[in-house]
Amino acid sequence: MKEKIDISAADLDDVLLVIRNNYGYDFSNYSRASLIRRVLRFMDTARIKTVYDLRFHLTNEPAFFAYFLQTITVNVTEMFRDPAFYHSLREKVLPKLAAYPIIKIWHAGCSSGEEVYSMCILLEEAGLLNRAVIYATDINPANIEKARSGIVPMHYMKDYTANYQQSGGKEDFSTYYTARYENALIRKDLRRNIVFSQHNLVTDQGFNEFQLVCCRNVLIYFNKTLQNHVFHLFYNSLPPMGYLALGMKESLLFTDLRDKFETVDATAKIFKRKK
Amino acid sequence: MPTSIDHIIVIGGSAGSLPVLLQVLENLPPNFSIPVIVVLHRLKNVASDLQGILASVQQTQKIKEPEDKEAIKRRHVYIAPQNYHLLVEADKTFSLDYSEPVHYSRPSIDVSFESVVRVFGPKTIAILLSGANQDGADGMEAVVAANGVAIAQSPETSEYPAMPVAAIEKNAKVKSMAPEKIVEYLHQLTVE
């Protein structure tokens, strides 16, 4: 039987402090329940047996920290994940965005890019891609590298095609990528207006104003305090009537800004900044 | 009965578990106030009105899928939403998590059981129902290790016994109970 490693709340605090002091990343306001699972999972894959060893390696080996950072964030994503959300974007948001001469969109926490490619496809189909600039950011540099490559594992394409169709997509999905052995390469022209960069929602400032901020399934990893901080960041990055899209299980319930937004689609979790 | 949240019940089920879950919920005592968390394996992107089905047999408890960071309340039955793992924070609020499926499942029963027991320790009552895989066995072990109560539906009453059997074989302290016994057990909790 595999022996169980465990880590106490105080141990976790110590580890987070080591990271903050050495590398400036502050995970102290992340959801603990999920973070503990990630740390235990990391220790398991990296074959680290004790918290003492974990702290030792984190303190002394920057490359070890880079590996830690890569695995500690939850990077799972999909193209056209939650088809109902994309359907709502098509119907309720894109027609409004069409009024702007330049459409600026921010994907905060874009992971390996699948969500961004999906947005580009929607924009292309709505005839808006030419006028759009899509900023795709993530805390995890390994994710940004992947997202830049435009490569998606081929074996997911069947699921993504189904998602796309459920979202109201009418085109032949296979025209959006070229298959190369086990990889699918998303067409380069679809990606032409994406700007990738590393950005940490905990410590970095806003950097532009956007007609749409998409931050899906990132806030669930933050506690209420940090969620509120990020909502302020988004609020200040939106013009009046600018859109904010969250994950299906995320809400504005716990931010003091909840009255400053109106609901565009309650199930798809699309909101709009009031005047 | 305690006034603040003290105990918690967490029920995991997979194939063949829905009728038993309904039986258990339908027969909860009317004054039952311990929060209940339900983690059922469901098909991805297939809308199923689980909330409506549960509400049809149980009207005194509020039945809902929790929002992220929502506080756990008494007289509530919470359903783990599709495509997310459901976790519990030390301040007794929910957290959702979109990490990799565990045992091909998201929500995973192990993930919820382990997370609940981390917070509620010996005050955890975990119930594992019928299912055709191994999810829940590790979680039940964690419950037992924390001196919580771990109940598996008896294999002979389970439509798909693999899941309860895996939990029972993994740990001798898992109690095996027929659905009526589970109902009785929950009644006796209210009396205590």
Ligand SMILES: C[S@@+](CC[C@H](N)C(=O)[O-])C[C@H]1O[C@@H](n2cnc3c(N)ncnc32)[C@H](O)[C@@H]1O
């Ligand atoms: C589960 S993925 C969500 C991906 C995509 N938005 C979706 O919904 O499919 C969460 C992402 O949030 C990123 N993330 C976590 N903490 C962050 C932070 N402080 N700043 C920016 N991104 C962060 C992670 O690196 C990860 O890529």
